[in-house]
Every structure is written in structure tokens, then in C-alpha cells.
Amino acid sequence: MRNGLLAKSLFLVVVLATGIADGVEAKLGDTPDGSRSNFVHLIPLLAEPVAGKEPDQIHPDSDPVLPFSTKQTCGACHSYDKISDGWHFNAIDPNVNLGRKGQPWIFADPTSATQIPLSYRKWPGTFRPEQIGLTPMAFLQSFGRQMPGGGIGEMVDKSDNPEEVLKSEVTGKLEINCLACHDGNPEMDMGGASGYAIQVILRGNYRWAATASCEFAYVTGSVKGLPNEYDFRAPFTSGDSKLKPPVVAYRKEAFGHNDWAGFDIRREPPKQRCYFCHSNIDVQDGKTEKWFRDEDVHIASGLICADCHRNGLDHNITRGYAVESRDSNNPLTTISSCEGCHLGKNGEKPVAGRFAAPTPKHAGIPPSHFDKLSCTACHSGPWPANETIRTKTARAHALGIAGASKEGEILPHLLYPVFAKGQDGKIGVFKLFWPAYWATMSEGNVTPLAMETVKSATSRVITRTAFSKTGSWPDLKDEDIVKILTALGEKVDAGVKSVYVTGGKLYSLDAGGKLVSADSKMAEPYMWPIAHDIRPAAQSLGVRNCQDCHTTNSPFLFGLVSVDSPLKNLTAKEMVAFEKLPRCYTRAFAFSFVFRPWLKVVAILSSLVIMGVLVLYALKALGFVAKVVVGDEK
Amino acid sequence: MDVSMFRTVAAAGFAAVIAAILLHFIVSKPKFDDVFGKDRGLRILDPLRLVVFLKTLLFIEQKWSLVGVLRKLVFLLAILCFVVLVITGFTPMIFLGKSITGWWLMIHATAAPVFAACVAILAVLWADKNRLDKSYCPLLNRILDRNPKSTVAPEKHELKLRICFWAILTMSLPVILSAVVSMFPIFGTHGQEVLLQIHRYSTLLLSLFAIIYLYLAALTEMNRIAAK
Numbered sequence: 001m002r003n004g005l006l007a008k009s010l011f012l013v014v015v016l017a018t019g020i021a022d023g024v025e026a027k028l029g030d031t032p033d034g035s036r037s038n039f040v041h042l043i044p045l046l047a048e049p050v051a052g053k054e055p056d057q058i059h060p061d062s063d064p065v066l067p068f069s070t071k072q073t074c075g076a077c078h079s080y081d082k083i084s085d086g087w088h089f090n091a092i093d094p095n096v097n098l099g100r101k102g103q104p105w106i107f108a109d110p111t112s113a114t115q116i117p118l119s120y121r122k123w124p125g126t127f128r129p130e131q132i133g134l135t136p137m138a139f140l141q142s143f144g145r146q147m148p149g150g151g152i153g154e155m156v157d158k159s160d161n162p163e164e165v166l167k168s169e170v171t172g173k174l175e176i177n178c179l180a181c182h183d184g185n186p187e188m189d190m191g192g193a194s195g196y197a198i199q200v201i202l203r204g205n206y207r208w209a210a211t212a213s214c215e216f217a218y219v220t221g222s223v224k225g226l227p228n229e230y231d232f233r234a235p236f237t238s239g240d241s242k243l244k245p246p247v248v249a250y251r252k253e254a255f256g257h258n259d260w261a262g263f264d265i266r267r268e269p270p271k272q273r274c275y276f277c278h279s280n281i282d283v284q285d286g287k288t289e290k291w292f293r294d295e296d297v298h299i300a301s302g303l304i305c306a307d308c309h310r311n312g313l314d315h316n317i318t319r320g321y322a323v324e325s326r327d328s329n330n331p332l333t334t335i336s337s338c339e340g341c342h343l344g345k346n347g348e349k350p351v352a353g354r355f356a357a358p359t360p361k362h363a364g365i366p367p368s369h370f371d372k373l374s375c376t377a378c379h380s381g382p383w384p385a386n387e388t389i390r391t392k393t394a395r396a397h398a399l400g401i402a403g404a405s406k407e408g409e410i411l412p413h414l415l416y417p418v419f420a421k422g423q424d425g426k427i428g429v430f431k432l433f434w435p436a437y438w439a440t441m442s443e444g445n446v447t448p449l450a451m452e453t454v455k456s457a458t459s460r461v462i463t464r465t466a467f468s469k470t471g472s473w474p475d476l477k478d479e480d481i482v483k484i485l486t487a488l489g490e491k492v493d494a495g496v497k498s499v500y501v502t503g504g505k506l507y508s509l510d511a512g513g514k515l516v517s518a519d520s521k522m523a524e525p526y527m528w529p530i531a532h533d534i535r536p537a538a539q540s541l542g543v544r545n546c547q548d549c550h551t552t553n554s555p556f557l558f559g560l561v562s563v564d565s566p567l568k569n570l571t572a573k574e575m576v577a578f579e580k581l582p583r584c585y586t587r588a589f590a591f592s593f594v595f596r597p598w599l600k601v602v603a604i605l606s607s608l609v610i611m612g613v614l615v616l617y618a619l620k621a622l623g624f625v626a627k628v629v630v631g632d633e634k
Numbered sequence: 635m636d637v638s639m640f641r642t643v644a645a646a647g648f649a650a651v652i653a654a655i656l657l658h659f660i661v662s663k664p665k666f667d668d669v670f671g672k673d674r675g676l677r678i679l680d681p682l683r684l685v686v687f688l689k690t691l692l693f694i695e696q697k698w699s700l701v702g703v704l705r706k707l708v709f710l711l712a713i714l715c716f717v718v719l720v721i722t723g724f725t726p727m728i729f730l731g732k733s734i735t736g737w738w739l740m741i742h743a744t745a746a747p748v749f750a751a752c753v754a755i756l757a758v759l760w761a762d763k764n765r766l767d768k769s770y771c772p773l774l775n776r777i778l779d780r781n782p783k784s785t786v787a788p789e790k791h792e793l794k795l796r797i798c799f800w801a802i803l804t805m806s807l808p809v810i811l812s813a814v815v816s817m818f819p820i821f822g823t824h825g826q827e828v829l830l831q832i833h834r835y836s837t838l839l840l841s842l843f844a845i846i847y848l849y850l851a852a853l854t855e856m857n858r859i860a861a862k
Contacts, residue, residue, distance in 0.1 A: 364819030367826050368733060589740060596817070599747045603814040606750035610807055613757040617765070617800075 029077035030313050032267075041263040042256060046072035048172065048207065050233070059259045060250040064235055067211035067219070067248050070149075074178045079313065086315020089150035089176055091120040098123060099319060099327040100423055101528050105143045106396045106433065107132060108411035109451070110468060112458040113476055113502070113566045115412040116437040116448060117526040120152060125435075125526045132437075133450030135161050140174060140206070145197035146277040146395045150176035153206065166228045172207020174200060179213050181273050184266040187215035190276045191401040194219060198402060207232060208246045216254030216261065221246040268306035271299060278305075279399050280533065282382060283390035283408035286470070296533040303355055308336050320531060322374065323424050338375040338531075358537070365542055374428035376531050378541035381417035381429045384555035387572065388415040388562050391431065410471030413564045419556055420578035422529050427579050430527040434564045436502035438484070439522075440492050446499065446506070446522040449488065457487035473566035481507055481567075482515050503565030504573075527578075550593040557586055637733055640834050645728050651842045655849050662853070705759045712752035713848070718745040720841050727834075746813065753806045764799040790857065791850045798847035805840035808832050 029039075045068035049055040055072040058065070071080050083089070090096045104117035104126045118134070119126035129139045136156045140147070147153060153174025157165055177196060179188060189195035189212065196213035199205040203222035205212070212219035221244040223230070230236065236245045254261050281288040294300060298308070310332050311317040318324065318336040325333040334340055335351045342360055344352025352359055362370075382389065391414050398404035416431040438454045439446045461483045466474040481500055485508065488498035500507040506520035541548045541556060549556040557579070560572035576583050722742040726732045734742055769775055769788070812833035816826055 361822035362826075363822050364817065365823070365826070366816065367823055367830065368735070370823070585736060585740075592740060592743065599743065600814055600817055602747040603750050603810050606747075606754035607807060607810045607814070609754035610757050610803055610810075613761045614800075614803060614807070617761055621766075 025079075027075075027077050027079050030079050030082075038266065041265040042260050043073065043076075043263070044258065044260050046076060047233075048072065057259065058250075060252045060255050064233070065248040065250060066233065067208040067217075067246070068214075069175060069207075070178050070210050071175045078178075080176070082313055083176060083315050084150050084154075086311065087317050087319070088148050088181075088315065092151050092155060094122075096121070097327045099324065100321050101125070102319075103393065103395060103431070103528050104526065105129075105139075106412040107134070107142060107451075108396075110411050110471055110474055111462060112438070112451070112454050113462065113474055114437050114451070114454065115433060116435050117433075125524070127448055130160075131450075132448050132454075133452050135159050135164055137161075137164050137167070137171070137204075141201050141204070143395070144174060144200035144206075144209075145191075145398055145401055147174070147200075148177050148180040148277075149174045149210065156206065170223045170226050170228060170230045170232075171204050172232070174206040174209060177210040177213060178265075179210060179263070180276070181269040182265050182267070183213070183215070183263065183273065184270050185215040185264040186272075188273075189213050189215070193402040195402070197398075203246070205246045208248065211248055215264075216251040218249045218251075219246055220244070220249075268304060271304045274305040274309075275394070276400050277394050278532075279394040280530075281392050281399065283392060286408040288392055288406065288408055294533070297536045298534060307355055308341070310336065321424075321529070338379075342375075360537065369542075372426060374422065374424065374426040374529075376428045376529065376534075377419060377426070379534050379537070380531050381533070381535075383535070383539065384417050384419070384541075384559055386553075386555055387560040388418060388432075390414065391416050393431075405471050407470040407472075409468070411473070413472075415562055415564065416530065418527060418561050418578055419559075419575050420527055421580045428529045430529050430578075432525045432527045432561065434503050434525045435523065436565060437500075438488060439499050439501060441497045441499045441506070441508065442495065446501065446520065449492075449498075453488070453491055457484050457491065460487065476566035478515050478567070482509065482513065485509050485515075486513070503563045503567055503570045546593055546596065550590045552587055552590045554590065557581070557590060637727060637731060640831070640838075641727055641731055643835075644724060644838050647838055647842055648724070648728070651845055655846070658849075659853075701759065704755070708752050708755045708759070712749060712756060715745045715749035715752060716841075716844055718742075719749055719837075723837060724841070746810075750806070750810045753803070757803050760799065761803075764796045766793070766796055789854065791854050795847060795850050795854065798843050798850065801843040802840055802847060805836050805843060808836035809840055812836065 045058040046055040047058050047066040048069040049072065055069065056066070058068055069075075074080065085093070098121050101123045102121075104119040104123065106115055107118050107129075108115040116132060117126045118129045118132070118139075120128065122128075134142065136152050136159050139152055140156070144153065153176075156171065156173060157168040159165055159168070180190060180196065191197050194212060196209050199209040199212045199219060203224060205219060205221075205223055208219045211217045223246060225240075225243050226236075226245055230245065232246070236243075250261075256262065281290055282293060284292060299305075308320055309317050311330065316328060316330050318328070318330050318333050320336055320338075322337045322339055324330075324337065330336075335344070335354065339345065340351060341354045341357035342352065344350055344354075390408065392399060392408070392410075393414065394400055396412050396414060397410060412433050414431050414433050416429070418430045418432045419427055420430045420432075422428045422430070437448045438458070439448045441447075461480050462474045462476065466476065466480075468474060485498050485500060489509070492498055497508055501520070501523045504519070504523050504525065505517040506523050507515055507517050510516045537543070548554065552558065555575070557574075557576055559575045561575060561578060562572050563570040574583070576586050719742060722738045722745070723734055726734050726738050812829045815821065816829045816833075821829060
């Protein structure tokens with residue numbers, strides 16, 4: 001009774017405050033009033049409603065205590081559906097512009113020597129999760145830890161697997177977790193032992209995940225093993241003592257008048273929120289010590305991620321690359337790139353110097369460099385060394401999550417900085433990894449096999465003794481691959497060949513059962529451009545002299561990109577190959593810089609001589625003219 | 635950087651100068667019979683022979699002194715470098731509409747310092763010879779009421795040749811300096827772009843003056859041969 005009355009009151013408030021603009025219903029919080037102060041979010045928590053009914057308000061002393069639904073709680077004032085179209089949630093929408101290639105989800109499994117790029121976006125080089133047999137729930141189990149919900153998280157009831165559809169009634173949907181980005185409270189828990197990530201990947205508590213991340217809630221228990229008829233709104237009784245359904249406990253002091261709860265909501269997400277999914281760390285001596293590395297220079301100077309990466313209600317966030325305006329309708333794309341703030345040339349009015357961004361002088365750098373290089377080429381990532389280094393990212397290695405491996409060698413093996421030509425035709429800095437997966441090949445088309453099929457073959461060959469303690473590649477020999485390919489060959493259709501892609505090669509068995517390798521486009525490394533971390537200008541390439549890049553052994557041109565694979569003795573590739581530069585010319589051009597000082601000396605001396613002659617004869621001529629003018633010519 | 639403007643100006647400049655030279659060549663009626671003989675037949679049309687002949691016209695008078703040998707060698711080397719620089723510098727620009735890059739740039743940068751050195755040496759060796767010290771313009775003399783010391787009458791095209799010499803020398807300064815200064819961390823992006831434009835336009839002027847100079851030098855030499 002009390003619930004219904006309060007919920008109705010709330011809806012009355014919302015409806016009264018709701019405006020109708022352009023035929024589209026705008027909610028109370030959709031249009032800001034312009035105040036730069038922080039809006040206090042003291043609001044009622046609303047639970048997922050019974051179909052066709054209004055949502056119930058949650059009280060900390062109810063039984064059972066329900067998890068709050070962000071779709072209802074936040075959606076009461078903010079258009080949830082519109083937010084759902086945002087970049088962080090719209091990967092499953094085939095109509096969304098793909099934009100620049102980004103970091104995929106990487107399914108890494110050392111027991112089957114696999115690391116394969118997955119994405120619901122059709123970025124070239126990626127595979128769709130279902131191609132390796134990942135259902136929406138299986139995908140969430142692997143990657144939901146660092147997804148902010150929405151998208152595939154809300155598609156679990158539309159799985160092709162009927163069992164999963166039934167199960168989705170128990171697990172609920174993984175709604176957009178608004179708190180993942182907008183909660184400013186330091187106790188907000190995304191990666192803790194009972195936080196958001198653990199709820200998603202270990203306990204399958206999709207409905208409870210956002211609640212578990214909230215600073216004033218704690219969730220225990222799991223939907224694992226619960227019967228399909230489990231109702232989260234009703235008290236649970238079972239004879240099986242092992243079954244412990246999710247239980248929510250709210251901190252009562254978080255609730256105030258009318259049991260409305262206070263959130264520390266920030267319009268601009270604090271950097272720590274972004275870091276949970278977007279952290280990077282270099283692997284040095286097998287370790288990932290973050291005190292070795294500085295933060296991005298922008299962060300160090302006081303900016304937050306959201307200063308550059310902005311969006312409106314539609315959450316169509318700017319990604320920040322130079323040509324983003326052709327992919328996105330976010331009006332800030334042109335001024336949110338490096339050039340936007342630091343040069344500000346693209347706008348009709350001056351926009352340079354935003355956030356006190358200094359205008360670079362680029363003294364001595366020929367302008368042709370700016371046609372061929374992106375800003376990141378000289379300013380991003382670590383200072384290049386003779387060979388690429390290993391790096392870990394939050395999304396690839398579950399950084400920041402309780403219990404995640406801290407080993408530097410754990411798969412997937414990401415390498416950087418790789419200087420390569422990007423989709424915009426300019427050389428930039430990339431992260432890279434060499435896909436390794438078992439597949440079938442028919443008429444030249446390579447299709448990855450479902451992991452279930454792969455595992456059934458690899459588990460007999462790659463045994464526990466071959467596993468690496470660090471989670472790196474297993475100890476795999478050519479004869480092991482032959483055995484696995486033979487076993488897989490028995491599982492695939494006649495006329496279809498089983499293959500193994502790794503280290504840039506495609507391995508298969510010839511007619512005699514011998515292992516052969518060949519180059520293949522399907523074996524090419526997956527690369528995505530990076531921008532962060534940005535180094536200070538004083539540490540950018542070229543800051544010392546041209547020889548930072550133009551020498552015959554410069555890492556920028558001739559550094560080695562490791563070829564990573566469970567197979568040993570693979571030759572590293574030179575950076576020029578990725579930059580798509582002609583090696584012979586590039587080497588000759590780099591060598592010519594040996595003579596650059598001579599050229600300067602000869603040119604300057606020649607100029608001085610010519611100048612001397614010109615001045616001498618100009619003075620003579622002047623003297624002659626003076627004599628003529630005064631009539632003293634003899 | 636937009637090169638279309640310079641591309642147009644350069645193409646127009648070369649076209650105008652070449653057209654003017656052709657027109658002048660036809661109008662001036664060079665005495666081919668005196669040079670090649672009346673029975674030359676079609677030999678003059680032999681391309682190889684023509685090229686060799688034109689080249690020999692540029693062989694300045696040989697003097698059997700060290701300076702004389704040096705001067706001739708430097709002059710020929712300067713012409714060779716000039717041809718290389720013009721081809722590598724203007725071909726990609728005029729015909730492809732692109733800035734010089736790749737092997738073109740390598741060859742250009744290799745020939746450039748040699749050319750600069752040659753121009754400097756020739757400046758020292760020829761500056762005195764190219765003084766404007768004769769009575770080139772009687773009208774001007776009358777106005778200034780001066781009576782030049784040198785009574786030697788200037789040769790045909792001599793004044794034009796000397797003006798071209800000083801123009802080449804003058805233009806070579808911005809050409810060389812704009813290139814070499816850009817190699818030092820002095821000027822920022824805008825400054826670099828300005829330097830590049832200075833290099834382009836001063837090079838264009840230098841090239842046009844040099845072409846006119848070479849044409850006039852060859853014509854003078856041909857007339858000299860015909861007069862013998």
C-alpha cells in the first residue's frame with residue numbers, strides 16, 4: 001500500500017515536470033537547466049516491475065529486499081531508451097556507424113592456445129562471439145565484468161538457446177549500470193569481491209549487478225543453480241542448503257525522508273570510473289607496477305576524461321580521433337580531437353586553447369609530417385624501444401577485479417607501441433596482438449570453430465603439464481598441432497580443412513599429414529589505434545632532433561614488432577612493414593641524415609659567399625652611383 | 635598544404651618563358667647556314683646531334699689555367715645540378731600536383747648542396763666579369779651626363795645575360811636559406827610553411843632566370859660561331 005502510494009506520487013511529480021518537445025516526450029532530467037552545480041540525486045529506488053504494473057519503491061526493511069533497477073530508478077527522469085543508443089551500449093545495433101577500429105573483446109584461453117578478437121561491431125578482423133559459440137550469457141560471463149550493461153546485456157532473453165531464455169527470468173537482464181560511470185562515491189564497487197564484475201561473471205546476478213556496485217548496498221548469494229521458476233520478489237525456500245539466492249542489504253543510513261536514497265551522481269564521470277574499463281599498464285620484467293608509469297599528461301594537468309570525451313543525453317560520446325566528424329553526429333567531434341584543442345583550425349571561429357591547451361610550435365618539423373603522421377605517432381604511448389613491449393588493458397586482462405591474475409605473461413599478449421598506417425592514411429600508434437585460433441577453411445574462407453569443438457580436441461593434446469603457470473601460451477610443438485588438426489579434421493565436414501591460425505601464419509596439414517604453413521590475410525594481427533597515455537611535449541618524438549626517427553636503427557622505422565605465438569622461433573617484423581613504407585627507400589632516406597650536417601654546412605657557407613659577393617658589388621655599385629650623382633666620375 | 639596555386643603559377647611561368655624563348659628564337663633568325671653550312675640537309679634535325687650541339691654552346695671558353703679549368707667544370711656541374719633540381723623539384727609538382735617526396739626528394743637534396751656550392755664559386759669567379767660597367771643605355775648616359783670609361787661596345791644580349799646572372803645570384807640566396815633554415819628548430823609550423831613557399835617561388839624565379847640565361851648564352855655563342 002505504502003509502496004503504491006509513493007510510487008504514484010513520484011510518477012505524478014515526474015509527469016508534471018515532463019515536457020513534450022517536438023512530439024518526443026522529454027523527461028525531467030533530459031534537459032539540464034544550465035546550472036553548473038551538482039544536482040542532488042535524493043531519489044526513490046525503484047525495482048523492476050511486474051509486467052504491466054508500475055514499479056515498486058524499495059525500502060531497506062522490506063522482505064525480501066529487492067535490487068533496484070536503473071531502468072526504473074534512473075529512467076524515471078532520464079530517457080533510458082535514448083541513452084541506450086549511446087556508444088557504450090550500441091555495439092549490437094547493426095545500423096550504428098562503426099567508426100574507427102577500436103579495441104575488441106579478446107577471448108583468450110591458454111588451455112586451447114587461443115586468443116581471438118571478438119566484437120558485435122563488424123570491425124574488420126574481428127569475429128562475432130557466436131562464431132566461436134558464445135551465447136549472450138557466455139559472452140557476459142567472459143566480458144560482462146567490464147561492460148556498463150545494456151546492449152547484449154539486455155538481450156539474454158533473446159538468445160538462440162532456449163535454456164538461456166528461461167534462465168534469463170532468473171538472472172534478469174544486465175541493465176545499463178548508470179553508476180558505473182556517474183557514481184562519484186569512492187566506495188562505489190565495480191571490481192571488489194562482491195562488486196559489479198563478480199556479480200556478472202561469477203554469480204550470474206545480472207539483475208543485482210548495478211545494486212551491488214552501489215556504495216550503500218551489498219549483495220550476497222548467486223542465481224547459479226536456482227530453478228527456473230525462482231521469483232526474486234518472493235521469499236525463497238528450498239531444501240537444498242547449497243542454493244543461496246541473491247540477497248540485498250542496504251545501508252539504512254543512506255535512506256532519508258520517505259526512504260529516498262542519496263546518490264553522489266556526477267554529470268561528468270570521475271576519471272576513476274573510466275579507468276575501471278580503460279586502464280593500461282606496461283609489463284616490465286613480467287610485472288605491472290603502475291608507479292613506474294606516469295598518467296596521461298592531460299590527466300596530470302588536471303583534466304578528466306569527460307572534458308574531451310563528451311556526450312549529451314544520447315550518450316553518443318566523442319571518441320576523439322581527428323576524422324570522427326564523418327562518423328558521428330556529435331557536434332563536438334571537430335573540436336574534441338587533438339587538433340581541436342591545440343590547433344583549433346577546423347572551426348569557423350577560434351576554438352584553440354580549450355582547457356588552456358598550448359598551441360604547439362613544432363619548430364623545425366617540416367609541415368609534410370602533419371600530412372603523414374597523426375598527432376599520436378609522436379606523442380602517445382611509451383617512448384619506442386628497439387622492440388615492442390607487452391601491455392595489459394583493463395578490458396583484455398580484467399584489471400581492477402578481485403581475483404584477476406596479476407601475471408604479466410597472462411594471455412592475451414598485447415604488444416605496443418606499433419607504428420602503423422591507420423584507416424585515415426596516417427601513421428599512428430597502435431596496440432596489436434596476433435590472433436591464434438582453430439578454424440576451418442573452405443574455398444579460402446577461414447571460419448573459427450566453436451570453442452566447445454576446439455576444447456574437445458585440444459584437451460587431449462594440451463594437457464596440464466603443458467600449461468604455463470603464468471597463464472601464457474602452453475608449451476605447444478609442431479607435432480601437437482598435427483594431432484589437434486587431425487582430431488579436428490574428424491569433427492568437421494568432408495572437404496573442409498581444419499587449420500590453426502597463429503603468429504601471422506595459417507597452419508594446416510598437407511595431403512601427407514605434414515604440417516605446412518602459409519601467409520594468410522586471416523592471420524594478420526589485429527591492431528587498434530591508441531591515443532593515451534599522452535606524453536608531455538618534452539618527451540615527444542623529434543623533440544631532440546630528426547634522428548629521433550630518421551636513423552637506420554630508429555625504433556620508429558626499424559623497431560621490431562614481436563610475433564607472438566605458442567610456436568617458438570618466429571621472426572619479428574620491422575615497423576616499416578606496418579607503416580606501409582618502402583623499406584629500401586626508407587632506409588636510404590634515414591641513412592641520408594648522416595650527411596644532413598654536411599648539407600647544412602655547405603649550404604650556409606655557400607650562402608655566406610654569395611651574400612658576400614652580392615654585398616660587395618652592391619656597395620661598389622652604390623659607390624659608383626654616388627659618384628655619378630655628384631658628377632665626380634673619373 | 636595546398637599546392638594548386640603554386641602548381642598553376644609554376645606551369646604558367648615555365649610555359650610563358652619557353653614560349654617567349656621560342657618566339658624570340660624564330661624572330662631573331664639565327665644564322666644556321668653560317669654555323670652548320672648550307673648543305674646541312676637534315677642533319678640539324680638529328681636529335682642527338684642537336685642536343686650535343688646545344689650543349690657545346692654552353693661550353694664556356696676554356697682557359698688553360700687552374701681557375702679556368704675550375705670555372706668551366708663548376709659551370710658545367712652547376713648546369714647538370716640545375717637540370718636535376720628542376721626536374722626533381724618541378725615534375726611532381728606540375729605534372730602530379732604533389733609535393734616533392736620519396737626518391738625525388740632524395741635526389742633533389744643530394745644535388746642541392748652541390749648546386750649551392752657551384753653557384754657560390756661561380757659568384758666569386760664571375761662577379762667581376764658581369765659588372766654592369768659598359769654603356770648599355772646611351773639615353774641613360776645622356777640623362778646622367780656621364781661618359782663611361784669603357785669604350786668597348788657591349789655584345790648583343792650582354793646586358794640581359796648580366797642581369798640574369800645577378801638575378802640568379804640574388805634568387806639563390808632565398809632558395810638556399812629557406813631550405814637550410816627550415817632544418818633548424820627555429821620556425822614553427824607556420825614559419826615552415828612560409829619558408830616552403832619562399833623556397834618554391836624563389837626557386838621558380840631562379841629557374842626561369844637560369845633558363846633565359848642559358849638560352850641567351852647559347853644564342854650568343856651561336857652568333858659568335860657564325861661570325862667567325
